[in-house]
Amino acid sequence: MSQLALTDVFVPDAAVLTDADFAAIVREHQATVFSIAYNFLRDAGQAEELAQDVFLQFYKNLGRIESRDHAANWLRRATCHRAIDFTRKRAAAREVALESAPEPSSEPAARDPFLREHLRKLIASLPARKRLLVILRYQEEMEMDEIATAMKMPARTVRTQLWRTMAHLREKAARLLGEAGSGLATPPKGERQP
Amino acid sequence: MSSFDDELRGALRRVEPPPGFAERVLARVAAERARPGWRAHLRRVFGPAPLRLAAVAALALVIVAGVGYERHARGEEAKRQVLLALRITARQLQAAERGVQRLNARQREPKETIR
Amino acid sequence: MKRIITVLTLATVSLWAGPQDIKFPASLEKLADKAEEVTDITLDANTLGFASSFLSDKTKDEKAAKDLVKGLKGIYIRSYEFEEEGAYSMADLGEIRSQLKPPEWVSIVSVRSKKDGENTQIYLKKQEGKIVGLTILAAEPTELTIVHIVGSIKPEDLAKLGGNFGIPNISMGPAGDNWDDF
Numbered sequence: 229m230s231q232l233a234l235t236d237v238f239v240p241d242a243a244v245l246t247d248a249d250f251a252a253i254v255r256e257h258q259a260t261v262f263s264i265a266y267n268f269l270r271d272a273g274q275a276e277e278l279a280q281d282v283f284l285q286f287y288k289n290l291g292r293i294e295s296r297d298h299a300a301n302w303l304r305r306a307t308c309h310r311a312i313d314f315t316r317k318r319a320a321a322r323e324v325a326l327e328s329a330p331e332p333s334s335e336p337a338a339r340d341p342f343l344r345e346h347l348r349k350l351i352a353s354l355p356a357r358k359r360l361l362v363i364l365r366y367q368e369e370m371e372m373d374e375i376a377t378a379m380k381m382p383a384r385t386v387r388t389q390l391w392r393t394m395a396h397l398r399e400k401a402a403r404l405l406g407e408a409g410s411g412l413a414t415p416p417k418g419e420r421q422p
Numbered sequence: 423m424s425s426f427d428d429e430l431r432g433a434l435r436r437v438e439p440p441p442g443f444a445e446r447v448l449a450r451v452a453a454e455r456a457r458p459g460w461r462a463h464l465r466r467v468f469g470p471a472p473l474r475l476a477a478v479a480a481l482a483l484v485i486v487a488g489v490g491y492e493r494h495a496r497g498e499e500a501k502r503q504v505l506l507a508l509r510i511t512a513r514q515l516q517a518a519e520r521g522v523q524r525l526n527a528r529q530r531e532p533k534e535t536i537r
Numbered sequence: 538m539k540r541i542i543t544v545l546t547l548a549t550v551s552l553w554a555g556p557q558d559i560k561f562p563a564s565l566e567k568l569a570d571k572a573e574e575v576t577d578i579t580l581d582a583n584t585l586g587f588a589s590s591f592l593s594d595k596t597k598d599e600k601a602a603k604d605l606v607k608g609l610k611g612i613y614i615r616s617y618e619f620e621e622e623g624a625y626s627m628a629d630l631g632e633i634r635s636q637l638k639p640p641e642w643v644s645i646v647s648v649r650s651k652k653d654g655e656n657t658q659i660y661l662k663k664q665e666g667k668i669v670g671l672t673i674l675a676a677e678p679t680e681l682t683i684v685h686i687v688g689s690i691k692p693e694d695l696a697k698l699g700g701n702f703g704i705p706n707i708s709m710g711p712a713g714d715n716w717d718d719f
Contacts, residue, residue, distance in 0.1 A: 247448050248495060254444040262439040276439055276446075283447045284454060344433040351433070366427070367434035398426055500580075500588035501599070507578045507612045508602050511684050514673045515695065518657040521648035 254283055257303050260368065264307045267363050269314070270352045278314050282306045304368060305378045308360050315356045350400055357381075358393045365390060557613055558641075558662060558670050558687055562632040565615060568681065571624050572617035580612040582688075608689030616682040625681055627656075630674055633683065634658075637672055654678045668692070 261282050266275035285306055286299075293299050351362055357379065364375045372390070376383040569575045580588070585606045592603040606612075619625070637644070637660045646659040655677055662670030668691070673684040 246495075247451075249492060250451065251444040251448055254447050258443050259436040259438050262443070263434075263436040266437060267434050272440070276443065279439060279443070280447055280450055284450050287451050287454070343429060347429055347433040351430075362430070363434055366430045367436060397430075401426065497587060497591035500584055501591040503578055503580060504585065504588045504592070504602055504606060504612070505598060506576075507580060507614050507684075508605060510576070510578075510614055510616060510682065511612075511671075511673065511686065514657065514675045514682060514684055515659070517655070517675060518646050518648055518659055518673070521650055521655060521657055522646060524650070525648065 250287065253299070257300060258283075260300070261303050261307050263367055264304065264360075264363055265311060267348070267351065267367055268311045268356075268359055270348065274314070278307070278310050282310055285310075301374075301378070304364070304370075308364070308378050311360060312356050346404060347397075347401060350397055350404070354393065354397075358389060361386065361390045362393060362397070557611060557685060559633060559636040559672065559685060561613075561615065561683070564629055564632065565683075568617050568625055568629060569615075571619060573620045574618040576614060576616040578612065578614040582610045585609055585612065605694050608691075609686060610688035611686070613685040613687075614683065617680065619679045619681075622678040624679070627676065629681075630676070633674065642670070642672070671695070 258279065262275055262279045265278040265282075266272060269275050269278065282303060286293075286303060289302075293302060351359055354362065360379060361375060364370045364378060370378065372386050373383050375381075375390075376386045379386065381389075569577070589603055589606055592599040592606075594600050594603065617625070636642070642660045642662050644658055644660050646657065648658075649656045655675075657676070658674045660670075660672040660674075661668055662672075667689060669687070669689060671684070671686040671690055673682070675682045675684075
């Protein structure tokens with residue numbers, strides 16, 4: 229049956245947004261949500277499941293969304309919380325203390341062409357909250373106070389934890405990557421412990 | 423900015439989900455809508471009908487990537503429906519005309535209402 | 538040959554229904570359940586006005602459509618295609634036909650072909666010398682179509698329907714012999 233429904237915006241229901249409208253919103257934000265999930269879980273299937281859960285939750289809460297910025301922030305926040313819950317429920321990623329992350333048995337190559345892949349594995353080895361801090365900072369380019377809101381943490385705690393995590397990551401990367409990782413262990417000038 | 427930070431950003435760049443992701447989300451939304459209790463949930467979230475009207479109308483304008491996009495999509499659909507309606511009307515008028523012409527040819531009478 | 542019934546259908550979705558002159562009976566909705574394919578078009582004045590702003594002057598069809606819908610208040614179409622004959626009866630149209638009676642409505646064309654199985658009726662409504670409504674009831678063995686148009690209609694505009702929208706020229710209208718004589 230073909231029937232025009234131009235006035236569906238006035239139907240008192242979340243379905244007032246047509247499917248095409250909601251799909252447009254999903255497409256606008258899907259890379260953000262999926263990437264946070266994927267970089268957190270390092271599993272495309274689980275990342276998609278988590279991302280779908282987030283958008284379904286978003287759909288149910290459309291009435292609370294006030295603006296596009298609000299939608300973006302809401303989605304990031306929801307993804308973070310679901311990621312933490314996901315880990316708890318499914319034990320999808322065994323949290324390994326950064327110091328205990330296994331080192332490659334072979335000698336590190338002088339130039340490691342898979343540097344970024346190694347970094348991803350290092351990030352995946354981080355505890356859940358610290359992993360998210362790094363993702364929100366370096367994938368989403370969020371400011372500290374934005375990360376604090378998304379993670380429901382005090383801003384000072386975010387700064388402290390992020391600084392320490394980055395210090396460990398650099399040190400680990402330098403050891404893991406050998407000469408290829410040289411120069412990575414030193415934090416940039418001007419960056420000091422909070 | 424250190425090279426390590428650059429490498430981290432490169433390692434954590436955004437990636438698109440597999441193709442068809444939005445469609446799969448819509449499928450889950452449709453399944454959810456079919457569940458009992460869905461409308462009760464919406465009433466809790468959106469409030470009474472007048473507020474829902476206002477809230478949802480405002481949301482539709484704000485959330486969708488540009489009011490223009492939504493308006494354009496609706497306008498194109500309206501245009502499609504108008505053209506379809508006129509096409510159907512034209513087809514039926516022409517069918518009636520053919521019928522009249524056939525009868526005229528058979529009965530050799532001028533075009534007039536035949537009962 | 539199939540008998541095609543065109544039935545003008547009034548919108549049953551009251552929230553969005555325009556000012557139809559005739560009411561579509563509930564029995565038509567039951568036909569929708571039996572039909573293999575249903576076309577349900579409800580275009581009120583607001584929708585027509587909105588659509589008009591998207592109709593281009595650059596293509597023949599769209600320009601013709603734009604001219605046609607200018608004075609219209611509504612277009613309502615219901616079309617049902619059935620898999621088999623006998624899915625509906627002429628009695629289903631009884632309630633609609635009862636609304637298309639003089640003095641308001643006049644039948645200007647009534648064509649029945651037993652051989653072809655077609656039964657088509659066209660009704661016009663006139664006010665102060667102008668056509669303000671058009672209803673087509675077209676019946677075929679496995680198809681029933683109702684077209685109901687409300688608003689100012691010029692015969693020459695109707696003729697424009699022919700030669701556009703993929704339909705060959707329609708000679709009804711400008712010849713004037715049917716439209717003005719009732």
